Amino acid sequence: MTATISHRATNLVAHSYDDFPVTAGQLDLRGDNSPPLSAEFTRPIALPTAEAATYGDIRGELRLRTVLAELFGVDRDQVVVTAGGSEALWLALTCVTDHGDAIRMPRPAFPGFEQQARLLGLRVLPYGAAAAVPRRGTMPVLICTPHNPTGLLTHPDGAGRSGGWVIWDLSHMTTSGTGLAEFTTGFGAQDIAVFSLSKMLRLPGARVGCLIGADPALLDAVVRAKTHVAMSTSCLAQDLALRVLADPAARHELTVRTTLFAEHRAQLLAAVDASSTLRAVAAADGTHLYVEAVDGADAWQRLAVRGVVGIPGPVFHGTSREVRLCIAQPQQVIDDAAARVRAP
Numbered sequence: 001m002t003a004t005i006s007h008r009a010t011n012l013v014a015h016s017y018d019d020f021p022v023t024a025g026q027l028d029l030r031g032d033n034s035p036p037l038s039a040e041f042t043r044p045i046a047l048p049t050a051e052a053a054t055y056g057d058i059r060g061e062l063r064l065r066t067v068l069a070e071l072f073g074v075d076r077d078q079v080v081v082t083a084g085g086s087e088a089l090w091l092a093l094t095c096v097t098d099h100g101d102a103i104r105m106p107r108p109a110f111p112g113f114e115q116q117a118r119l120l121g122l123r124v125l126p127y128g129a130a131a132a133v134p135r136r137g138t139m140p141v142l143i144c145t146p147h148n149p150t151g152l153l154t155h156p157d158g159a160g161r162s163g164g165w166v167i168w169d170l171s172h173m174t175t176s177g178t179g180l181a182e183f184t185t186g187f188g189a190q191d192i193a194v195f196s197l198s199k200m201l202r203l204p205g206a207r208v209g210c211l212i213g214a215d216p217a218l219l220d221a222v223v224r225a226k227t228h229v230a231m232s233t234s235c236l237a238q239d240l241a242l243r244v245l246a247d248p249a250a251r252h253e254l255t256v257r258t259t260l261f262a263e264h265r266a267q268l269l270a271a272v273d274a275s276s277t278l279r280a281v282a283a284a285d286g287t288h289l290y291v292e293a294v295d296g297a298d299a300w301q302r303l304a305v306r307g308v309v310g311i312p313g314p315v316f317h318g319t320s321r322e323v324r325l326c327i328a329q330p331q332q333v334i335d336d337a338a339a340r341v342r343a344p
């Protein structure tokens with residue numbers, strides 16, 4: 001008898017930035033290249049030995065949940081700290097679907113959505129990321145806002161207020177200002193938010209995120225599922241996340257950075273507009289632009305030849321006519337990229 005790898009694992013697709021290398025003279029717009037946020041990073045991690053000697057609360061460290069609850073304008077009992085946005089997403093999908101169920105997901109989109117759905121045996125019914133989001137109903141709907149890779153925004157009323165589950169992926173929202181709390185105002189029992197500290201907070205290596213829910217039965221299910229998937233989230237990582245979230249200097253840097261990214265977005269969108277061969281989705285937030293070749297050519301190639309390297313559309317279940325560019329780059333890279341994009 002031969003031992004085989006499962007179909008679901010065999011069929012998984014996982015890319016890394018190294019699949020799209022940047023060569024000498026090219027500009028790297030594949031992902032966020034901005035430095036970590038905070039002076040906190042220069043302090044040695046204070047090892048909370050006593051905490052590391054226990055699993056800790058499965059829902060996450062109380063002080064971190066309290067800070068996250070304030071950010072989201074919810075009660076701390078509604079927050080579960082997770083190993084990145086990916087685990088939050090996994091827990092949300094696991095707790096609102098059964099094998100064989102259908103779910104609405106955007107396309108193009110963060111690849112993890114459909115790959116996780118595949119692992120869970122779900123049927124994905126895609127909707128166009130640039131079209132109106134589906135109304136909530138019998139089928140769960142996943143909505144990403146700010147959307148990766150297009151930078152489009154969906155209003156919290158977008159899917160309607162009552163009906164079935166909506167999983168809101170808010171991973172690309174900034175924690176500066178009151179946007180997160182305003183977004184969750186009016187969240188009903190069937191709204192779930194997933195969030196990642198990997199994005200604007202620049203802590204991808206810490207692997208910290210969270211899930212916010214209003215339904216006690218959902219939260220109980222999430223805690224049961226997490227008990228068997230990861231138990232608790234690393235206490236060292238939670239300590240770092242707490243320090244960065246609570247650090248006024250980091251908060252100030254994030255506000256400055258959010259404004260700077262808006263300028264970068266406007267600058268690159270103007271460059272695409274001025275180009276005769278490219279057009280872009282009208283990004284409003286986040287750190288990405290989704291650019292298309294107007295004549296149907298391979299957009300990744302077209303830009304790579306000009307020395308601007310992004311991530312090809314097919315990675316996001318888009319087409320080869322499209323490419324994602326990340327605007328979270330030093331000013332000089334944005335200036336050079338704009339000139340190259342604009343060139344005839």
Ligand SMILES: Cc1ncc(COP(=O)(O)O)c(C=O)c1O
Binds near residue numbers: 148208
């Ligand atoms: C929309 C979206 N959701 C979730 C994630 C996963 O976040 P994490 O890296 O914290 O697991 C990402 C990562 O890029 C993302 O873009």
